[in-house]
Amino acid sequence: MEFDYTPLENEGNQKYREQLSIVVEEIQEELKKSAYEYYSVGIRLYKDYLEDETSLYLFGRKKNEQVIIGNLCISIELMLKAIIAQEAFIFLYSGLPDEIAMALTYPDKVKAYNFASELTSFKKPKSIEFNEAITRFYKLYPERKKEFSGYLDNISDIRNNSVHTYLPKYYKHQLDRIVYTTIKVHDFCCEIKMYFDQILGKDNFEMKFMEEYKKSRVEEYEKKIGDAKNKTKSTGLDAQNNSIFSDEWNKIQETCPICKSKAILHGETVFLQEEELIEDLWDNSKIMILEYLKFNPASFECSVCGLLLEDIIELEFASLDVAIDRSELMEDWKKEKNIKDNDLLEE
Numbered sequence: 001m002e003f004d005y006t007p008l009e010n011e012g013n014q015k016y017r018e019q020l021s022i023v024v025e026e027i028q029e030e031l032k033k034s035a036y037e038y039y040s041v042g043i044r045l046y047k048d049y050l051e052d053e054t055s056l057y058l059f060g061r062k063k064n065e066q067v068i069i070g071n072l073c074i075s076i077e078l079m080l081k082a083i084i085a086q087e088a089f090i091f092l093y094s095g096l097p098d099e100i101a102m103a104l105t106y107p108d109k110v111k112a113y114n115f116a117s118e119l120t121s122f123k124k125p126k127s128i129e130f131n132e133a134i135t136r137f138y139k140l141y142p143e144r145k146k147e148f149s150g151y152l153d154n155i156s157d158i159r160n161n162s163v164h165t166y167l168p169k170y171y172k173h174q175l176d177r178i179v180y181t182t183i184k185v186h187d188f189c190c191e192i193k194m195y196f197d198q199i200l201g202k203d204n205f206e207m208k209f210m211e212e213y214k215k216s217r218v219e220e221y222e223k224k225i226g227d228a229k230n231k232t233k234s235t236g237l238d239a240q241n242n243s244i245f246s247d248e249w250n251k252i253q254e255t256c257p258i259c260k261s262k263a264i265l266h267g268e269t270v271f272l273q274e275e276e277l278i279e280d281l282w283d284n285s286k287i288m289i290l291e292y293l294k295f296n297p298a299s300f301e302c303s304v305c306g307l308l309l310e311d312i313i314e315l316e317f318a319s320l321d322v323a324i325d326r327s328e329l330m331e332d333w334k335k336e337k338n339i340k341d342n343d344l345l346e347e
């Protein structure tokens with residue numbers, strides 16, 4: 001079949017369409033650049049903070065903590081938004097007027113009206129809040145959620161405090177965690193090729209920081225394990241194996257690696273679908289939708305020996321399963337979430 005490429009629209013519409021796509025590209029580029037500038041400033045301030053041994057304290061606390069945290073949090077927010085702008089532009093906004101949403105998703109429908117100026121004026125549509133940016137980032141990359149969630153979940157409160165009011169006394173390890181999160185998000189941006197030149201050109205400071213941070217996390221983890229072992233020994237604890245609750249969607253029972261009692265993994269159950277092409281004996285192909293329920297743990301808590309593992313890194317250190325199949329509960333899940341069966345789609 002031959003397609004007819006004769007333009008149906010007048011030149012005016014064409015012009016507005018082009019302007020709109022130029023503006024979209026500009027917004028994508030500017031977001032990327034600003035995110036990177038906040039990132040660089042934040043990292044440089046943190047570096048100074050570590051090196052500045054002489055005039056460290058101002059009013060009883062190290063200088064610049066709030067400013068470092070503010071810059072890093074803003075860079076995280078803008079990097080996430082830049083990712084969203086690159087992958088699914090209209091999700092950068094909330095409550096987009098129908099006309100603009102339509103122009104962006106169906107550019108062919110653009111009538112002679114300049115949406116481009118609406119996107120760039122100061123009264124431009126509101127971009128999403130930080131938490132929404134995190135949620136939408138997970139929607140674009142659901143498989144990366146468990147890796148980031150422990151780090152991104154509290155960032156928006158910290159950001160708001162550091163930008164709008166004052167931050168309560170911050171501990172070095174909390175600050176380090178934010179630096180780690182920022183570099184991790186930046187690394188992800190390089191991975192999806194949003195930033196090109198930083199992959200190899202990343203200066204040694206960030207590399208070294210990431211290595212040292214992981215090392216310090218190992219030490220922290222070993223101390224936790226040591227404390228839990230000591231408590232188990234000194235109190236002569238016996239493993240307690242009473243069922244502590246019936247499993248729920250956001251927690252699951254797990255044996256404590258130290259005292260062997262029944263303990264809790266907190267996390268989230270997610271419903272996943274995967275397509276598989278299958279052929280029957282007569283060479284008819286069908287798309288089969290395979291469904292799974294997976295439990296992604298985020299933390300572990302044993303009330304008997306006191307072991308508390310707070311994120312995916314520590315769970316992995318303890319060799320706890322970080323992707324548990326719960327598909328056997330599919331029927332309950334569907335009933336509760338009101339999902340209808342629709343297993344086979346014919347092609």
Ligand SMILES: [Zn+2]
Pocket residue numbers: 228256257258259260261263302303304305306307
């Ligand atoms: Zn325990």
